[in-house]
Amino acid sequence: MKRFITAATVLAFALSLAPFAMAEGLQTTAGTMQLGGAGTFNIEMTMPDQGDSVTGYSLQLVPNFGYFIIDNLEIGATALVSVGFGDKYDGAAKTIGFGVGANYYLSLSSFVLHFGAGIGMGFLIPDEGDTQKSLAINAPIGLLMPFNDHVALDLGIQVTYIMSLEDGGNSYFTLPIGYLGVQAFF
Numbered sequence: 388m389k390r391f392i393t394a395a396t397v398l399a400f401a402l403s404l405a406p407f408a409m410a411e412g413l414q415t416t417a418g419t420m421q422l423g424g425a426g427t428f429n430i431e432m433t434m435p436d437q438g439d440s441v442t443g444y445s446l447q448l449v450p451n452f453g454y455f456i457i458d459n460l461e462i463g464a465t466a467l468v469s470v471g472f473g474d475k476y477d478g479a480a481k482t483i484g485f486g487v488g489a490n491y492y493l494s495l496s497s498f499v500l501h502f503g504a505g506i507g508m509g510f511l512i513p514d515e516g517d518t519q520k521s522l523a524i525n526a527p528i529g530l531l532m533p534f535n536d537h538v539a540l541d542l543g544i545q546v547t548y549i550m551s552l553e554d555g556g557n558s559y560f561t562l563p564i565g566y567l568g569v570q571a572f573f
Contacts, residue, residue: 412494413492413494413499413533413537413572414536414537414573415459415572417456417457418454418455419454419455419572420573421453421454421463421570422450422451422452422453422570422571423450423568423571424450425451425541425543425567425568426447426448426449427447427566427567441474441475442473443471443473443474443475443479444472445469445470445471445472446470447469448469449465449466449467449566451463451464453490459493460490461489462488462489463489463490464485464486464487465485465486465507466483466484466485467482467483467484467485468482478513479513480511480514481512482509482510482511482512483509483510484523486523486525488503488504488505488506488525488527489504490527497532497533498530498532499530499533499539500529501531502526503526504526505524505525505527506525507525519551519553519556521550521556522549522552523548523549523550524548525545525548526545526547527546528543528544528545529544530543536572537572537573538571539569539572541569542566542567543565544562544565544566545563546561549561
């Protein structure tokens with residue numbers, strides 16, 4: 388519930404900036420490059436009926452780079468770094484990854500909707516033991532709020548299906564509440 392309230396608050400704040408975001412339109416023409424990134428920060432607390440509570444924090448950073456091959460259609464590459472810390476994550480593995488994909492940008496008055504698809508590899512690196520590999524297929528959906536023709540605030544979700552490439556590994560589907568990022572077009 389706290390994550391929902393936090394996401395709703397961030398979205399309300401971002402939408403309140405809309406009157407200031409009256410740029411003519413983002414530069415999404417063929418030959419344009421894009422550099423950006425997004426991040427998430429989570430606070431997780433486990434409170435058992437018996438014993439002490441355990442708190443953990445996780446930070447995920449996702450930088451990306453893209454190139455518009457035709458107007459409004461971008462191909463790009465993404466990296467991922469995810470770490471956890473705090474009592475809950477003592478000895479927990481770190482995750483790194485990379486991916487490629489495509490996004491389409493659709494101008495909607497003073498906002499720009501973007502959606503796409505991508506595929507990538509993830510590597511779960513434990514303190515001890517072997518690195519575990521996984522394949523991720525994702526569908527990013529977001530709303531850009533331009534500050535000018537070259538910079539925009541990015542709010543969205545990243546629907547992801549992750550399949551372990553290890554024998555006996557699990558697969559799972561994630562639908563996070565959202566992310567906050569910035570994109571620059573040049």
